[in-house]
Amino acid sequence: MPFVPHTEADVREMLAAIGAPTIEALFDEIPPQLRIQGLEGIPTALSEMEIGRLMSERARQDGRPLCFIGAGAYEHHIPSAVWAITTRGEFYSAYTPYQAEASQGTLQLIYEYQSMMASLTGMEVSNASLYDGGSSVAEAALMAVRAHRKSRSLRILMPTTVHPNYRKVSITTAGNQGLRFETVPYARDTGCIDAAALAAFDGEDITAMVIQQPNFFGRLEDVDALTDWAHARGIFVIAVVNPTSLAILKPPGEWGTKGADIVVGEGQPLGVPLSSGGPYFGFLTTRMEYVRSMPGRIVGRTLDLEGREGFTLTLQAREQHIRRGKATSNICTNQGLLMTAATIYMTLVGPVGLARVAEASAARTSELLAALGRVPGVRLAFDGPRFHEAVICLDRPVAPVLRQMEAAGVLGGLDLAGDYPELGPALLVCATETKTSADIERFATALGSALKAVRAA
Amino acid sequence: MSARREKLIFEHSRPGRGATAQWPGPNPDAAPSTVPAALRRRSAPLLPEVSELEAVRHFTRLSQLNFSIDTHFYPLGSCTMKYNPKACNQYAMLPEFLGRHPLAPDSQGQGFLTCMFELQEMLKEVTGMRAVSLNPMAGAHGEFAGVAMIRAYHRARGDLARNEIIVPEAAHGTNPATATMCGCVVREIPVDAEGDVDLVALAAAVGPNTAGIMLTNPSTLGVFERKIPEVARIVHEAGGLLYYDGANLNAILGKVRPGDMGFDVIHMNLHKTFSTPHGGGGPGAGAVGVSQRLQPFLPIPVVGRDGDGYRWLSEADMPQSIGRLSAFMGNAGVLLRAYIYMRMLGHEGMSRVGEFATLNANYVMARLRAAGFDLGYPTRRASHEFIVTLRRQAKELNVTAMDFAKRLLDFGFHAPTTYFPLLVPECLLIEPTETESRETLDAFIEAMITILAEANEDAQKLKGAPWTMPVRRLDDVRAAKQLDLAWKPPTATLSG
Secondary structure, rough: OOOOOHHHHHHHHHHHOOOOOOOOOHHHEEEEEEEOOOOOOOOOOOHHHHHHHHHHHHHHOOOOEEEEOOOOOOOOOOOOHHHHHHOOOHHHHOOOOHHHHEEHHHHHHHHHHHHHHHHHHHEEEEEOOEEOHHHHHHHHHHHHHHHHOOOOOOOOEEEEOOOHHHHHHHHHHHHHHHOOEEEEEEEOHHHHHHEHHHHHHHHOOOOOOOOOOOOOOOOOHHHHHHHHHHHHHHOOEEEEEEEOHHHHOHHHHHHHOOOOOOOOEEOOOOOEEEEOOOOOEEEEEEEHHHHOOOOOOEEEEEEEEEOOOOEEOOOHHOHHHHHHHHOOOOOOOOOOOHHHHHHHHHHHHHHHHHHHHHHHHHHHHHHHHHHHOOOOOEEEEOOOOOEEEEEEEEOOOOOHOOOOOOHHOOEEEEEEOOOOHHHOOOEEEEEEOOHHHHHHHHHHHHHHHHHHHHHHH | OOOOOOOOOOHHHHOOOOOOOHHHOOOOOOOOOOOHHHHHHOOOOOOOOOOHHHHHHHHHHHHHHEEEOOOOOEOOOOOOOOOOHHHHHHHHHHHHHHHHHOOHHHHOOOHHHHHHHHHHHHHHHHHHOOOOEEOOOHHHHHHHHHHHHHHHHHHHHHOOOOEEEEOOOOOOOOOHHHHHHHHEEEEEEOOOOOEEEOHHHHHHOOOOOEEEEEEEOOOOOOOOOOHEEEEEEHHHOOOEEEEEOOOOOHHHHHOEEEHHOOEEEEEOOOOOOOOOOOOOOOOOOOOOOOOOOHHHHHOOOOOEEOOOEEEEHHHHHHHOOOOOOOOOOOHHHHHHHHHHHHHHHHHHHHHHHHHHHHHHHHHHHHHHHEEEEEOOOOOOOOOOOOOEEOOHHHHHHHHOOOHHHHHHHOOEEEOOOOOOOOOOOEEEEEEEOOOHHHHHHHHHHHHHHHHHHHHOOOOOOHOOOOOOOOOEOOOHHHHHHHOOOOOOOOOHHHHO
């Protein structure tokens, strides 16, 4: 059978050493009425050649359409070296570095990752990753409740400019512990948090406020003013950021007078393929004063018996395997391999390359919007500073237009009808450095034809 | 290990250097940026500036400082460190799978969705559960989903007082931590001298506040919970539900199914039983399975069949769902690897996993017992893992389980899990898995015997171990007290 090396002689001799007549006898403690005889519902085994053929067929079925969807998962160039090294068995098939002396590679890499993420976000400390962007927002809200010494309200301001799925994950994850997420609307003309609506929370006990930059619509929020507004009222600021954008945007540690308190986000843009939504990784950074409230693994540099530097998991007294029911989170294993890929990615592109990726993505999006602006029946929903995404409004319902474009091999963006019906027919579009002028032209042409076809229908 | 130590990547960095082939070229036609000066970054982040070769060499050298399944026997108890077939990685990384956007329409993902649907079906078959959601991204995440479903079930019935989760004292730390995250109160109950749940304590613990019980079976003590039919009866009669922690599912694959044991909800660690990579600490995948009464509460999205095709079911299809646990569809790429693994094993291979994992564990246990080691539960069969306790050696020779673990590294073996479960003193939890050959097991047994002899003759060999790793034993107290969690450039260190 596949992947089991035992010969018949092995089995015979091993059973003799055990003193059992058959392998079956080793299961004699299981109540007999519970036993099953085989798993006939599972198909017959495939050889590697056969599974290779099957998977290639399935992959071909999905094809490779030209994709302008962003919305929290972004197509970027990934250097070949990133996954060539990440999938080396020494990284791929190791586990959480419980035995530090035999895991210095993973541990040093995590320390390097923590250093890069702390600097990128303008904070002092980083953990070793969380599940994804959505769950990192939930973990940040729970962490704010732990770290905030005065607020006891468990109320978190959650603007509707935060990714709708992040808001949903936060409710699923933190709602059972009594956290309440208060909606803050966006201004219809700008697509940014409605500052006037914040006045309703003056004088209220609020634990934290979530600010996503760039926000879900791709717009840049006035993060300095928002951060100062929150801090003046004793409200923690949780920044949700795109790590690529931070090569050119002000890091959350410098927002307003004091800087954000907790920074989280989706790490996928840093060398992780789109892959139908995962595996990705979430990141979380903060100030040193809140380090003991952080969830997840943290690596520290220390000395060995001979005074040489080495790396080890630290501050484990926060974690579930020590604190059990009183831990900061139940999180255990999370996204080590993706953190590995991101560290190699950040190393390969470096500070200059990451800024070029960010600038090129922003420029391609501007080019895309200019091209779409020439298509009849299309207008930009919100004007103003943005990163690499924007909302466009159509004069026809989005769903049939997208279906028409799909037939031409173009995925034209995310239909916002479900989460933002008040916008009317609206589409969230994104271009990154991977798109060429020809791709953009193809999108504009496909959109124009699709609109025409839908109007005619 | 070939490489000994490696400088930090920041120490390789030189201003002005870079892997420029990876940068997008300058675009002279680009429109001016819309980002105003006030929102711009003023100083560059501290990312390294190195050539591509320097980056490749650095991270390759780092990899060589690790023990891994591909390089070393890794009998880490409760973690199921079995071989991760290369085909699973290769075919999950076909360009079409990697390039597919999570929000791409279902019509552009029928190949992928077919795999996901069939994976759900196969997981139902091996566990005996009624329905499966693939969404949770790790075991602990699956636990969260499971307990949240138990709460939602009681709430939907108006049974609002049920907020207590019973957990045996041997349970993984994630069990009580999860219960707390779900807003439940944890009640720990003891196990008896042979490792089974104490039924008297259980009967006394259940009542009108019982939401459910979380059990691992085989338990973390490396033995099958023989009283599971009685446990199920007591908890169900009290109105509670049974949660199955699938950490040890590998031991019973093809022999007995959680659904048949009476469990209402389970999570599976696909990175254990179904051989997806452990990745130096993730990504895992913690698919959940449920009985019929919990089906409406499954986390979304779930793959459904729709005519000839497949699609993700959402809130509209499952209004009672506990909701969304990840921004998108969970760890899709990991799920593909599990799918490929299950198809390669087939039903024949799948039912032999439990057999050979159990054979290997019982073999190592029998030989270590014969060599003079004390077992945690000497009257019991091993499941796919078992406990050695060094309580006697700690008392008589002053060598601990930690000393043993560190010395094993010098012999080229990753250490077993140490000091877990917490109720067996000085314990090693040893899980060989089915993919290890007899020769490897024999070499490990010989190393254990040699170390036991060293403990008697020259304990310093253990107390000072490891001797052959890139570092000697590390100062964990210093690490936690003088926190050094991020590199800073030398000048910054001097000034502050």
